[in-house]
Amino acid sequence: MQKALCISDITDRIDPVSPQCSNSTLYETFRDESDLMVVAVADEAGRVLGLIERHAFNLTMAGEYGRALYGNKPVTTLMDPAPLLVDIATPLRDFTRTTLSERPSELMRGFIATCGGRYAGVGTSLSVLKAISADLHQSLGRQQEMTNDLIRLSSESQRHQTFLNMVIQNIPAMVLVKNAADQKIVLLNSVGEDMLNVSSNIVVGKSSGDFMTAERAALYNTYDQIALQSDETIMLKEEHVTDAHGRQRVIQLKKTVLRTLSGEADCILTLGIDLTEQKQAEARIAHLAHYDPLTGLANRALFTREMDAALSRVQRHDRKVALLCLDLDRFKAINDSYGHLTGDQLLTEVAERLRGCVRKSDIIARMGGDEFTIIQDIDTPEDAQHLAGRIVDALKLPVIVNETALEVGVSIGIALAPADGMDANNLLSRADLAMYRVKAEGRNGWCFYRPEMDAQLQSRIEMEQDLKAALAGNQFQLYYQPLLNLDSGQVVSFEALLRWHHPTRSMVSPAEFIPLAEECGLIGQLGEWVLNEATRTAARWPQDWRVAVNISPLQFRHKSLVNLVKKALKASGLPPTRLELEITESVILEDETHNLAILNAIRALGVRIAMDDFGTGYSSLSYLRTFPFDKIKIDQSFVRDLPHDKNALSIVRAITDMAQSLNVLITAEGVETEAQMEALKALNCGEAQGYFIGRPAPVIDAYIQPMIRYGT
Numbered sequence: 001m002q003k004a005l006c007i008s009d010i011t012d013r014i015d016p017v018s019p020q021c022s023n024s025t026l027y028e029t030f031r032d033e034s035d036l037m038v039v040a041v042a043d044e045a046g047r048v049l050g051l052i053e054r055h056a057f058n059l060t061m062a063g064e065y066g067r068a069l070y071g072n073k074p075v076t077t078l079m080d081p082a083p084l085l086v087d088i089a090t091p092l093r094d095f096t097r098t099t100l101s102e103r104p105s106e107l108m109r110g111f112i113a114t115c116g117g118r119y120a121g122v123g124t125s126l127s128v129l130k131a132i133s134a135d136l137h138q139s140l141g142r143q144q145e146m147t148n149d150l151i152r153l154s155s156e157s158q159r160h161q162t163f164l165n166m167v168i169q170n171i172p173a174m175v176l177v178k179n180a181a182d183q184k185i186v187l188l189n190s191v192g193e194d195m196l197n198v199s200s201n202i203v204v205g206k207s208s209g210d211f212m213t214a215e216r217a218a219l220y221n222t223y224d225q226i227a228l229q230s231d232e233t234i235m236l237k238e239e240h241v242t243d244a245h246g247r248q249r250v251i252q253l254k255k256t257v258l259r260t261l262s263g264e265a266d267c268i269l270t271l272g273i274d275l276t277e278q279k280q281a282e283a284r285i286a287h288l289a290h291y292d293p294l295t296g297l298a299n300r301a302l303f304t305r306e307m308d309a310a311l312s313r314v315q316r317h318d319r320k321v322a323l324l325c326l327d328l329d330r331f332k333a334i335n336d337s338y339g340h341l342t343g344d345q346l347l348t349e350v351a352e353r354l355r356g357c358v359r360k361s362d363i364i365a366r367m368g369g370d371e372f373t374i375i376q377d378i379d380t381p382e383d384a385q386h387l388a389g390r391i392v393d394a395l396k397l398p399v400i401v402n403e404t405a406l407e408v409g410v411s412i413g414i415a416l417a418p419a420d421g422m423d424a425n426n427l428l429s430r431a432d433l434a435m436y437r438v439k440a441e442g443r444n445g446w447c448f449y450r451p452e453m454d455a456q457l458q459s460r461i462e463m464e465q466d467l468k469a470a471l472a473g474n475q476f477q478l479y480y481q482p483l484l485n486l487d488s489g490q491v492v493s494f495e496a497l498l499r500w501h502h503p504t505r506s507m508v509s510p511a512e513f514i515p516l517a518e519e520c521g522l523i524g525q526l527g528e529w530v531l532n533e534a535t536r537t538a539a540r541w542p543q544d545w546r547v548a549v550n551i552s553p554l555q556f557r558h559k560s561l562v563n564l565v566k567k568a569l570k571a572s573g574l575p576p577t578r579l580e581l582e583i584t585e586s587v588i589l590e591d592e593t594h595n596l597a598i599l600n601a602i603r604a605l606g607v608r609i610a611m612d613d614f615g616t617g618y619s620s621l622s623y624l625r626t627f628p629f630d631k632i633k634i635d636q637s638f639v640r641d642l643p644h645d646k647n648a649l650s651i652v653r654a655i656t657d658m659a660q661s662l663n664v665l666i667t668a669e670g671v672e673t674e675a676q677m678e679a680l681k682a683l684n685c686g687e688a689q690g691y692f693i694g695r696p697a698p699v700i701d702a703y704i705q706p707m708i709r710y711g712t
């Protein structure tokens with residue numbers, strides 16, 4: 001901002017003339033200095049004596065008469081002895097305002113500026129006018145600038161204001177500002193309107209008590225007082241509110257007092273952060289950590305916690321608890337046949353039915369796959385028995401998924417605390433043991449744990465160890481069972497069937513140890529041994545005999561089966577066309593793409609692929625189209641009832657007809673009588689296998705038997 005003009009700005013610091021100076025000398029000075037309008041007369045100490053104005057002086061001195069009269073006289077004779085005096089620091093405006101109103105004619109003659117009463121310069125009316133005009137001009141310019149500045153400032157502040165409003169309105173939190181002095185609300189943003197379910201028009205200018213319940217308002221006022229007495233942000237308890245849309249929200253409030261530069265409380269800022277989604281996510285995570293996402297039942301982690309709690313109830317309050325272990329009977333087959341989506345729907349429905357069988361206080365958990373557990377507070381073992389009975393009945397009813405009726409069934413083992421133990425893991429294994437007993441005894445039922453089951457478990461554990469030792473100790477042998485071509489009556493191939501000469505239990509059936517080997521991960525090693533042994537043996541047979549080797553579905557998951565087959569063929573020198581691999585339908589159903597690729601690669605080597613146990617599975621026949629099987633083996637359960645059972649006859653006929661249309665060879669398994677063989681011949685079955693033709697036997701016997709029987 002420019003400084004206002006003062007007298008010093010418009011005075012000429014012309015040396016004054018002394019009172020002794022003659023008028024003629026001054027006359028010459030005026031003649032020589034045309035710009036000189038006024039001069040002051042002052043003594044040596046600077047005291048002002050008078051003022052001489054050029055025009056008036058020259059008027060006197062211009063004529064000869066005037067010069068003759070005054071020429072030699074001192075200037076004091078023609079000076080104005082009472083000139084207009086003004087202090088040099090006087091603001092120009094003050095000077096002009098006073099002089100123009102009080103002594104305008106004196107101003108016209110000029111004036112003398114003084115400083116501390118001493119001469120400081122002279123000024124004229126012209127210099128005053130010039131200065132006033134310049135000042136006016138400048139102040140107009142300044143005013144314009146100031147106006148522009150103001151306009152700019154106001155638009156900037158407007159922009160800031162708008163920006164601030166936008167931030168406040170769009171911040172995803174409630175912003176509520178109260179005046180610190182009277183605690184009246186001055187601002188509530190739109191999120192706050194929504195959270196508090198009130199319009200800012202209603203609350204601005206009001207106190208909390210004007211639109212809240214007295215109780216709540218009192219609480220908020222207390223919080224305000226606490227905030228006012230604190231220099232820090234205070235965090236309030238989470239609050240549950242119903243928002244403008246009727247939804248329950250959880251809000252975290254924070255209060256901060258905004259203070260002026262001098263430290264006085266100006267306003268109270270309340271921020272409300274909506275924690276609802278965060279809380280929901282936390283709840284979801286907590287739920288996932290304890291509940292099975294598919295069925296909504298407790299998971300293993302929650303089961304363990306609940307089991308510990310139940311056992312401490314038993315201990316402290318002398319209560320009884322039953323632990324029920326459930327395993328669905330045909331779930332795997334259904335899952336494999338109809339796919340995981342159907343399996344999932346089935347599990348969901350099973351969970352629903354279980355919920356319908358228990359009391360509220362019972363805990364149902366899904367431990368994984370198709371295994372469930374129930375923790376039940378009981379008074380007597382009969383309570384557990386009744387619950388198990390209800391569950392078996394509930395799951396006997398078919399489950400309808402996508403218009404298909406699925407019959408699943410359940411096996412339940414029950415262990416009791418404290419009778420069967422007080423350790424959760426131990427009880428679980430005992431209930432499991434009982435459940436396996438139900439499975440072994442035909443499924444779809446329940447059974448209490450009995451101490452002798454431990455011995456059975458022990459024997460299973462021992463068998464597992466024995467199996468490991470058997471592999472190392474050469475206790476396995478392959479038996480061979482012949483397959484007869486029903487047209488030619490010739491033995492065409494032999495199925496290799498594994499036998500275990502157990503050191504103490506003599507011969508153990510593969511029906512017993514193959515599943516065990518699958519469970520304990522030994523099937524890969526065992527299957528590799530069978531493949532090598534069978535190909536090595538068959539390589540020594542007559543050229544027109546093939547060998548069939550059973551491949552477990554689990555072998556498809558282990559080492560590269562294709563490489564194992566290649567290696568066995570190479571090592572034995574057996575032509576690939578003389579090797580046949582028997583697989584079950586679960587191979588196709590389990591991991592169709594992966595397993596079909598393996599089958600195709602093996603078949604590309606020239607090895608034949610047979611579908612074993614045909615008709616026992618759950619699946620539709622559609623998988624027969626997914627792979628060109630060389631042979632289908634009709635399961636012995638269909639052959640058993642031939643030739644008299646009409647159903648068996650029509651099933652076998654249907655299979656042979658279908659095989660003919662697909663151009664696939666059919667082998668009937670389990671042929672034990674001549675009548676069965678004749679019936680199969682009449683049904684156009686290509687090959688037969690069974691005790692009637694030859695029992696599995698070490699290789700020598702295997703081919704001698706049929707030769708003896710049929711004279712080949």
Ligand SMILES: Nc1nc2c(ncn2[C@@H]2O[C@H](COP(=O)(O)O[C@H]3[C@@H](O)[C@H](n4cnc5c(=O)[nH]c(N)nc54)O[C@@H]3COP(=O)(O)O)[C@@H](O)[C@H]2O)c(=O)[nH]1
Pocket residue numbers: 481495496497498509510511514527530550551552612613636669670671672689690691692696
């Ligand atoms: N993955 C592998 N599985 C194998 C291997 N060796 C055998 N097995 C499978 O074990 C199951 C039981 O086999 P086994 O006790 O050898 O029974 C076979 C035959 O002895 C029996 N059979 C043959 N003819 C008759 C008969 O006329 N009556 C009758 N009651 N049983 C008979 O059938 C079994 C052959 O079945 P299949 O394999 O379906 O052709 C069995 O599932 C074997 O597959 C192996 O090395 N690996």
